[in-house]
Amino acid sequence: MFDVPVLTGSRARLEVPAWEIHVADDARTRAYRALRRDVFVDEQGLFDANDHDDxxxxxxxxxxxxxxxxxxxxxxxxxxxATTRDIGWWTGSRLAVRRGARHAGGIGSALVRAACREAVARGVVRFEATVQDRNEPLFRHLGWERWGETTVAGAPHVRMRWPIDRFAALVRATKNPLGEVLSGIRDDHPDGLGGAGWIGDDGALVSGTDVVVATDAILPALIDKDPEWAGWCGVLVNVNDLSAMGAHAVGLMDAVSAPTASAVRRIVSGLRSAAVAWGVPILGGHTQWGGASSLAVTAIGRTAHPVPGGGGRPGQSLGLTVDLHGRWRRGFEGRQWDSTSTRTGAELRHLAGVIPEHRPAAAKDVSMAGIIGTAAMLAEASGTGARIDVAEVPAPDAAAFGDWLTCFPGFGMLTADAPPISSPLATSSTIGALTGAPGVVLRWPDGVETVAVDAGATGLGQA
Structure with missing residues (x-):
């Protein structure tokens, strides 16, 4: 709980020395605990002997x-x-300010703001505090929202939550404009954007054939920062797209541009390494230098049993199959998890075959929108919503949970109504269910549900 004496005592402005906020070392932690005893035991009488807890x-x-x-x-x-396993739910508590320093420089408010920044920096996506009734106005002033009431040590308290819209913000940045930008294409031809039942999918079925085609572009900033990795990712994301649709890749085409021939060579080196690893030939493309950096890769696949991204229905289970192997890609910490570059070709090809083998009702590979944003896209295409049980989401120990839920994980597949998926290389878990209400809701271990993404992740609507 945040037991804040900031609003008590004299309103007179007192002279206090300049101060800065730091993460406490052992000595300062001991001084902080002594201050808490002064405030919560001696001054306020909330606790008998001390306020030490777990x-x-x-x-x-x-x-x-x-x-x-x-x-x-x-x-x-x-x-x-707040939980034994860190799932991005943290609480702030025991905010205390020395009696002589209150109302003399905003120390309490500054500490609350610093706690919010620290929480977000550590990948927290649900941050809450239980505060004394009289201190609710302070927290409201700082942007916190009231969501409940309780009693602590016999005193009335309110439950407050710091709003963190990390998931919705990522969807807005990466996916929301798609419907408006692409709506005309859907109207131009019966097969526009894949045709009925396939709108918003990871690739497109070529009508009357067993061919699936996928295309992805790599951000110029990534190309300039790590050209080989950009080339590798150009293959990776396309193979994932085909895999999510139940297809096996049979060929690649690329369009490469960079300021110099040397930079082009580095991009092509990454493309070649990935193509060899996944066993997919580069059939051709276009290569040039002397201009801005760009890379687009098209993958061609085949399947007799295509899997739609919008094939889910309310009540069906929502599953996640993900490779937890690897580490953050250097230079892209918190954004790109590299689970693929240290895998063997045989391992990568095995993972690419997981969805085609199991043929769920719906599947989407986890992309730039992260696990939560991709779930919103699958739900939107299916005409459903989604409820995710946060504690059931598998994650690597080395990743902050909020980062993991919003990153590109290398190999990750969301599925609806999938049969049991078993792989020696990937972890599979039922993480929730599709619902009849639009949007994505997170259900926490205490039963509380929070809205992660509102309806309409892309604006493309139901497939």
Missing amino acids: IDDDPRTVVLVAVTPAGDVLGGVRLAP
Whole structure:
């Protein structure tokens, strides 16, 4: 709980030394705990002897303190995961400011703001506090929202939540404009955008054939920063697109441009390495230099049993099959998980065959929108919503949970109504269900549900 004495005491402005907020070391943590005893035990009488609890003993707990140049602790706050496994749900608590430093520089408000920044930086996606009734106005002023009431140590408290819209913001940035931009194409031809039943899919069926075609472009910033990785990703994302549609890749075409021939060689090197690893030939394309960096790759696949991205129905299970192997790609920490570059060709080809082998009712590969955003896209195309049980989402230990839910994971497939999927290389879990209400809702271990993405992730509507 945030037991904040910031709003108590004299309103007179007092002179206090300049201060800065830092993550506390052991000595400052001890000083912060002594300050808490002064405030919550001696001054307010909320606790009998001391306010020490399990959060103090949790090694993951982060303490922030306001410290003078002389090293005196004027105030502090702590934040920590709310669950044994860190799933991005943290709480802030025990905000305390020395009596003589209150109303004299906004220390309490600054500590709350610093706690919010620290939480977001650590990949937190649900951040809450339980505060005394009289301190609710302070938190509302700082942008917090009330969502419940409770009693702590016999005193009335309110439950407050700091709004973090990380998932919705990512969808807005990467997917929301698609419907408006592409709507005319859908009207131009019966097969426009894939045709009825396939709108918004990862690739397109060529009418009257067993051929599936997928195309992806790589962001110029990625090309300039890591040309070989850009080439590798050009193949990776297209193979994933075909796999999500139940197809096996049989060929690649590329269009490569860069300022110099040397840069082109590096991009092509990455393309070749990936094509060899997945066993897919580069059939041709277009290559030039002397202009801006760009890379687009088209993959051609075949399948007798195509899997739609919009084939889900309300009540069906929502599954995630993902490769937890690997690490953050250097230079893209928190955004791109590299599970593929250290896999053998045989392993990569095995993973590419998982969806074609199991043929779920619907599938989408996890893309730039992350796990939550991609679930919103699958649900939208299916004409459903989705409920995700956060604690059931598999994640690597080395990734902050919020980062994991919003990153490109290398190999990750969301499925609807899939048979049991077993792979020695990937972890599969039922992470929720499709629902009749649009949008994506997260269900937490305490039963609370929070909205992650509203309806209409892309604006393309039901397939």
